Amino acid sequence: MFLSIGDLAARTGVKVPTIRYYESRGLLAAPVRSAGNQRRYGRAELERLGFIRHARDLGFSLEAIGALIELQDHPDRACASATRIAQGQLGAVREKIRRLRALESELARIVEGCTGDGAARDCYVLASLADHDLCSRDHPADAKSSTQLS
Amino acid sequence: MFLSIGDLAARTGVKVPTIRYYESRGLLAAPVRSAGNQRRYGRAELERLGFIRHARDLGFSLEAIGALIELQDHPDRACASATRIAQGQLGAVREKIRRLRALESELARIVEGCTGDGAARDCYVLASLADHDLCSRDHPADAKSSTQLS
DNA sequence: TGTAATCTCTCTAGTCACTAGAGGTTCAAG
DNA sequence: CTTGAACCTCTAGTGACTAGAGAGATTACA
Known part of the structure; x- marks a missing residue:
């Protein structure tokens, strides 16, 4: 399961430049790169991007989504x-x-x-x-x- | 009736930088200036800015407002x-x-x-x-x- | 292996309707 | 005449992307 940025875009419905933009905003971690410096994604990123997209569809700001992701990454914190x-x-x-x-x-x-x-x-x-x-x-x-x- | 930009702002509830912004966007004509290069407004500008503000309050875009103003300036065109x-x-x-x-x-x-x-x-x-x-x-x-x- | 088509890379700049700030000038009250 | 508020222009920042340039990578097929 190695997805190019285009594959990830096709699977999530998020446009390619938008994925890069989310990375630059810190919502997606910088992924591994191919020998030729292209981004390669796995299941974890697919799920996280799905989360982001769903939250965006519900109108959450990127800032709010960042806070929600932070919480997701620390399952033992209070919800x-x-x-x-x-x-x-x-x-x-x-x-x-x-x-x-x-x-x-x-x-x-x-x-x-x-x-x-x-x-x-x-x-x-x-x-x-x-x-x-x-x-x-x-x-x-x-x-x-x-x-x-x- | 010579209003400074601050007077105009106070009377219409539109902030001073916003008035200058509207001028730069072509929604307000460049007004006459004082000897020291400050803007001076009269009744016509007061009314036009009121129009703009009312339309903005109703959610019209500046582009749409521009079209409405264009029409207002040509009363013989079809509405x-x-x-x-x-x-x-x-x-x-x-x-x-x-x-x-x-x-x-x-x-x-x-x-x-x-x-x-x-x-x-x-x-x-x-x-x-x-x-x-x-x-x-x-x-x-x-x-x-x-x-x-x- | 060659080559052509499609992807992908980074970077910059544009969108909308303002808002904030720097650094300098003018005005009006006392 | 001095002080302090208001004014001037210009640039840059906001949010969440979107568009484009110019260069490099990957993939499909012959």
Whole structure:
């Protein structure tokens, strides 16, 4: 079981440059190299990368994943901090949903108010954005960090 | 009505470096300057920055905001593209909510499965992340772009 | 064994929407 | 006229990658 970086990428669904990036960030240990300096991976790395990918899919930051891996490497430590990290993530997800729902209703209101067939001067979308009073009050004012849609 | 950049920041809630950043991105026109080369703003800039801020609060990208401003500057054009941008944003918000809800239930399941008082070797959080089969199948596998929590 | 196609290597730079800091200049109050 | 706050430009950093250049390694097949 000697996998090239491309094999590992194919098996885990993580792109090749991303694997190298994870190594540079310390989430994956530097693997053994072939005679020609190419990375060679085994089962352990396959599993760890699967772990990372699964955690990323659930939205954990690389920093949080690093902490979880640290814990995984020390099975006799208390698992409380893993639980805390996951709870933090859950809380962040819930908060984000809450804010996005407020955005959704505001945007829906704006979109529905506009027929889309007039001139820009009469556009309800533009008017709503220009005039905060047209807005059902209090949509998140300082929530940029959680409303980015990348 | 001659506002310094600090006054403008105080009135709109947009930070000073962010205002300069918007200017550099072309969202705000370069304003007149004082004798000593400091920016001086008037009512038009105040309103435009309010527009930008409102749109940012609703999650629009700077690129989308640029397109909306372009339209605002040409009131005789059709408003259809403004509506399209807003609809796109609404769709993106809804999609994001959908994905976050899937994450939420998965995370809640993982967190609830763990008492948090054992050792890391028996931690359900860590086990769930290590083994995708422990997972109620199909949570978003390729949804990173919309699940980041910044 | 030769060769061609595909991988892989390192390094740099770009993405988005800011934010922080250095080092220097201008303004407004007292 | 002095002081201190606000302002100027410029560079670099954030997170989590992604893209590309230019060079070297590996593999499949003849």
